[in-house]
Amino acid sequence: MIDxxxxxxxxxAAVEVLGDRWTLIVLRDIMFADRRHFRALQRESEEGIAxxxxxxxLRDLVAxxxxxxxxxxxxxxxxxxxxxxxxxxxxxxxxxxxxxxxHRPTTPELRVRAERLHEGGPEMWQAVMADLxxxxxxxxxxxxxxx
Amino acid sequence: MIDxxxxxxxxxAAVEVLGDRWTLIVLRDIMFADRRHFRALQRESEEGIAxxxxxxxLRDLVAxxxxxxxxxxxxxxxxxxxxxxxxxxxxxxxxxxxxxxxHRPTTPELRVRAERLHEGGPEMWQAVMADLxxxxxxxxxxxxxxx
DNA sequence: GACAACCGCTTGCATTTAGCAACCGCTTGT
DNA sequence: ACAAGCGGTTGCTAAATGCAAGCGGTTGTC
Numbered sequence: 001m002i003d004x005x006x007x008x009x010x011x012x013a014a015v016e017v018l019g020d021r022w023t024l025i026v027l028r029d030i031m032f033a034d035r036r037h038f039r040a041l042q043r044e045s046e047e048g049i050a051x052x053x054x055x056x057x058l059r060d061l062v063a064x065x066x067x068x069x070x071x072x073x074x075x076x077x078x079x080x081x082x083x084x085x086x087x088x089x090x091x092x093x094x095x096x097x098x099x100x101x102x103h104r105p106t107t108p109e110l111r112v113r114a115e116r117l118h119e120g121g122p123e124m125w126q127a128v129m130a131d132l133x134x135x136x137x138x139x140x141x142x143x144x145x146x147x
Numbered sequence: 148m149i150d151x152x153x154x155x156x157x158x159x160a161a162v163e164v165l166g167d168r169w170t171l172i173v174l175r176d177i178m179f180a181d182r183r184h185f186r187a188l189q190r191e192s193e194e195g196i197a198x199x200x201x202x203x204x205l206r207d208l209v210a211x212x213x214x215x216x217x218x219x220x221x222x223x224x225x226x227x228x229x230x231x232x233x234x235x236x237x238x239x240x241x242x243x244x245x246x247x248x249x250h251r252p253t254t255p256e257l258r259v260r261a262e263r264l265h266e267g268g269p270e271m272w273q274a275v276m277a278d279l280x281x282x283x284x285x286x287x288x289x290x291x292x293x294x
Numbered sequence: 295g296a297c298a299a300c301c302g303c304t305t306g307c308a309t310t311t312a313g314c315a316a317c318c319g320c321t322t323g324t
Numbered sequence: 325a326c327a328a329g330c331g332g333t334t335g336c337t338a339a340a341t342g343c344a345a346g347c348g349g350t351t352g353t354c
Contacts, residue, residue, distance in 0.1 A: 005252060006193070006194035006195065007193040007194045007254075007257065008252070008253045008254025008255075008256070008257045008258075009175075009193055009194075009244075009247075009253065009254075009257040009261075010243075010244040010245070010246075010247035010248040010251070010253045010257070010258060010261040011171065011172070011175050011240060011243055011244045011247060011261070012172060012193070012194055012247070013247040013248075013251035013252060013253050014243045014244065014246055014247035014251060015168065015171050015172060015243075016168075016251070017251060018243075019166060019167060019168045019170075019171065020166060020167065020168070020340085020341095021162065021163075021166050021167070021341080022341090023166075024158065024162050024166065025158070025159060025162060028156075028158050037301085037302085038301075038302050038303070039300075039301065039302070039303095042302095042303095046153070046154040046156060046159070047153035047154045047156075047159055048153065049342095050341080050342050050343065050344090051302085051303065051304085052303085052304070052305085052341090052342080052343090053340090053341065053342070054303090055302080055303055055304080056340090056341095065250075071302090073349085073350090074301080074302075074303095074348070074349045074350080075300085075301055075302080075348075075349035075350035075351080076301065076302085076349085076350065076351090077300095077301065077302090077350095078301080078302065085250040088246060088249070088250065089246060091242050091246075092239070092242045092243055092246055093158060095238050095239045095242050096157075096158055096161045096162075096165075096239055097156075097157040097158045097161065098157070099157075099161055099235060099236060099239055100156075100157035100158060100159070100160040100161035101157040101160075102235070103212075103232040103235065104157070104160035104161060104163070104164060105152060105155070105160060106155045106156065106157045106160050107154075107155025107156075108155075109155070110154065110155045110156040110157070111155075111157060114156075114157040114158070167311090167312090168312080169312090184330085184331085185330075185331050185332070186329075186330065186331070186332095189331095189332095196313095197312080197313055197314065197315090198331085198332065198333085199312090199313080199314090199332085199333075199334085200311095200312065200313070201332090202331080202332055202333080203311090203312095218331090220320085220321095221319065221320045221321080221330085221331075221332095222319075222320035222321040222322085222329090222330055222331075223320085223321065223322090223330065223331085224321095224329095224330065224331090225330085225331065295354100296353100296354090297352100297353085297354090298351105298352090298353085299350100299351085299352080299353100300349105300350080300351075300352095301348100301349075301350070301351090302347105302348100302349090303346105303347090303348100304345105304346085304347075304348105305344105305345085305346080305347095306343105306344095306345090306346105307342100307343090307344095308341105308342085308343085309340105309341080309342075309343100310339105310340080310341065310342090311338105311339080311340070311341080312337100312338080312339070312340080313336100313337085313338075313339090314335105314336085314337085314338100315334105315335095315336090316333105316334085316335090316336105317332105317333080317334080317335105318331105318332085318333075318334095319330100319331100319332100319333105320329105320330075320331095321328100321329080321330070322327105322328085322329075322330090323326100323327090323328085323329095324325100324326085324327085324328105
């Protein structure tokens with residue numbers, strides 16, 4: 001985190017924090033599958049992330065300000081939350097998914113979310129972001145409870 | 148290229164081909180800085196990519212169908228061209244740059260392109276894509292070109 | 295109060311990828 | 325003949341990825 005950026009280009013700046021094989025996958029699962037605990041992220045992962053890799057990514061994401069981590073002490077359930085910065089990745093992920101859908105091999109079941117996000121367009125992205133702000137940034141206290 | 152995808156999710160499919168520290172940087176330079184030759188991509192690189200890494204990325208991108216490569220034989224100038232698939236990454240890169248601009252450290256000079264792409268919006272992206280199709284896909288006349 | 299199941303990780307090890315520096319055969323221009 | 329430019333490759337080290345197992349804590353059940 002103290003290493004110099006390779007350049008001051010915005011695309012490079014984004015790639016430096018998002019550009020690896022797992023970061024966007026983890027964020028996708030937190031955003032769209034509401035997996036906010038370590039074990040949920042690890043065991044329910046479609047792609048099968050290893051626990052040490054996941055631990056490293058979560059640490060890096062917290063350090064970069066894309067996640068926050070409430071740690072209630074050893075043995076207890078800890079929760080990862082998105083920040084405003086990561087919530088604003090929703091349009092990027094929507095576009096990326098739509099591109100992947102058109103240009104890479106995918107399976108019908110897993111295509112559904114990307115299709116809906118594309119059809120919904122920017123207005124739906126804003127609605128998704130508003131919902132995430134409520135649930136992750138605690139806009140209104142105890143709004144737990146969907147599923 | 149023969150290894151199985153980790154999942155059939157569109158976001159994962161995109162990450163599998165774009166998710167590393169250099170792929171999007173190379174595509175950015177070809178798209179927006181019009182660097183279409185090996186040495187231009189390597190020596191004029193803002194971020195300083197090593198020649199072996201660049202060679203590997205170019206090979207992978209051609210294999211994935213995101214670039215084409217006209218090879219006129221040893222010692223001569225070879226040209227890399229975008230494909231329809233990579234041209235359609237323009238909106239993704241525009242969004243990614245706009246996100247990086249807002250949420251990561253950048254420098255004023257290098258911010259300009261991302262700012263303009265954001266201000267121009269989807270209409271400008273379409274214009275950029277049309278221009279790229281002309282120059283890289285040879286929409287008019289033969290595959291000859293610029294330079 | 296013993297025991298299993300769940301919690302968020304860490305450790306050790308092997309494999310894969312990134313990265314640096316030097317170099318190569320070929321072509322083009324002087 | 326010679327230097328400069330062309331697209332890379334080779335050898336090497338460092339770092340990241342990935343697998344399997346385990347660890348100290350807590351929570352729930354009998």
